[in-house]
Amino acid sequence: MQLNPRQLSHVLAVWPVARLASIGPRGRPQQVPIVFVAVDGVIYSPIDGKPKRGGTLQRIRNVARDTSVSVLLDHYDSDWRRLWWLRIDADADVVAGGDAATDPVVAALRRKYPQYGSTEVFSGTPTLLRLKPRRHVAWSTQPVEWESLR
Amino acid sequence: MQLNPRQLSHVLAVWPVARLASIGPRGRPQQVPIVFVAVDGVIYSPIDGKPKRGGTLQRIRNVARDTSVSVLLDHYDSDWRRLWWLRIDADADVVAGGDAATDPVVAALRRKYPQYGSTEVFSGTPTLLRLKPRRHVAWSTQPVEWESLR
Numbered sequence: 052m053q054l055n056p057r058q059l060s061h062v063l064a065v066w067p068v069a070r071l072a073s074i075g076p077r078g079r080p081q082q083v084p085i086v087f088v089a090v091d092g093v094i095y096s097p098i099d100g101k102p103k104r105g106g107t108l109q110r111i112r113n114v115a116r117d118t119s120v121s122v123l124l125d126h127y128d129s130d131w132r133r134l135w136w137l138r139i140d141a142d143a144d145v146v147a148g149g150d151a152a153t154d155p156v157v158a159a160l161r162r163k164y165p166q167y168g169s170t171e172v173f174s175g176t177p178t179l180l181r182l183k184p185r186r187h188v189a190w191s192t193q194p195v196e197w198e199s200l201r
Numbered sequence: 202m203q204l205n206p207r208q209l210s211h212v213l214a215v216w217p218v219a220r221l222a223s224i225g226p227r228g229r230p231q232q233v234p235i236v237f238v239a240v241d242g243v244i245y246s247p248i249d250g251k252p253k254r255g256g257t258l259q260r261i262r263n264v265a266r267d268t269s270v271s272v273l274l275d276h277y278d279s280d281w282r283r284l285w286w287l288r289i290d291a292d293a294d295v296v297a298g299g300d301a302a303t304d305p306v307v308a309a310l311r312r313k314y315p316q317y318g319s320t321e322v323f324s325g326t327p328t329l330l331r332l333k334p335r336r337h338v339a340w341s342t343q344p345v346e347w348e349s350l351r
Contacts, residue, residue, distance in 0.1 A: 067279070068277035070220045070232060070273055072220075072222035072230035072231070072232045072271065073230060074224075074230055078224065078228070078269065079269040079271070079290060080222035080223060080230045080269060080270060080271040081271055082220060082222045082232070082271045082273040082288055083273070083286065083288070084273070084284070084286055117228070119228065119229040121222065121229065121230040121231055121232045123233070123234070125234045127217060127218035129217070129316070134234070136233065138232060138233070140229060166281050170281060
């Protein structure tokens with residue numbers, strides 16, 4: 052099913068986590084959970100201040116080689132009548148944060164995630180993944196009030 | 202980081218949902234949430250009895266073209282000290298369920314998911330995705346007691 056723009060915007064505004072799949076070396080899919088905001092219909096995910104170890108910047112290398120990514124938002128519930136998912140095909144690139152062009156994105160991240168009160172949005176060079184949606188598809192076991200999701 | 206076999210087995214036994222990424226048409230990654238069990242180190246996910254609409258069998262077509270998949274288990278928490286993920290690179294194929302060879306898998310699914318008490322494990326032709334792990338990598342903000350996860 053398709054969501055209308057208001058529904059889509061609401062789900063992206065309230066849902067805290069997505070899973071990003073990109074194409075790794077040798078063409079294998081790679082996934083990682085991401086935090087994100089949507090600004091003017093474009094999704095941004097910071098390469099952020101959470102501690103990380105080797106390999107977590109793989110997503111940057113991947114999208115430099117192949118811009119095709121998938122962004123999955125979903126709700127798992129032990130009550131299987133409440134399952135839903137929203138899958139967004141997107142094209143990704145990497146943008147520098149820390150300047151006027153990305154200030155609204157950083158402000159939106161701070162509003163969405165109070166955690167950034169005690170965590171830096173960026174660690175090291177300010178960097179954002181920019182994910183431009185191409186199409187989406189949604190699924191649910193039962194009808195979902197998309198604009199009432201919290 | 203790497204989990205030892207006992208830790209890996211425990212996480213796969215208790216965690217109810219994973220996200221599967223496969224390679225779609227034109228080489229784009231595609232994701233879908235899955236339920237699954239691990240039997241003898243191999244992960245199985247049923248094409249199951251939950252209602253579905255167009256497109257959800259895409260995963261079957263994808264792995265027929267390209268066996269490379271990613272299986273992501275993760276925990277999102279508003280307390281970012283509690284984040285973890287476990288990513289498994291796997292090779293996928295499709296196996297027929299409903300015979301003696303896959304009976305232990307179906308029994309394990311019924312044990313793990315009491316929901317199958319009121320939902321058929323399969324809808325239509327019994328079919329399982331078989332996901333053979335090649336390697337895994339795990340990440341967490343703080344040390345996780347993997348064998349105590351619930």
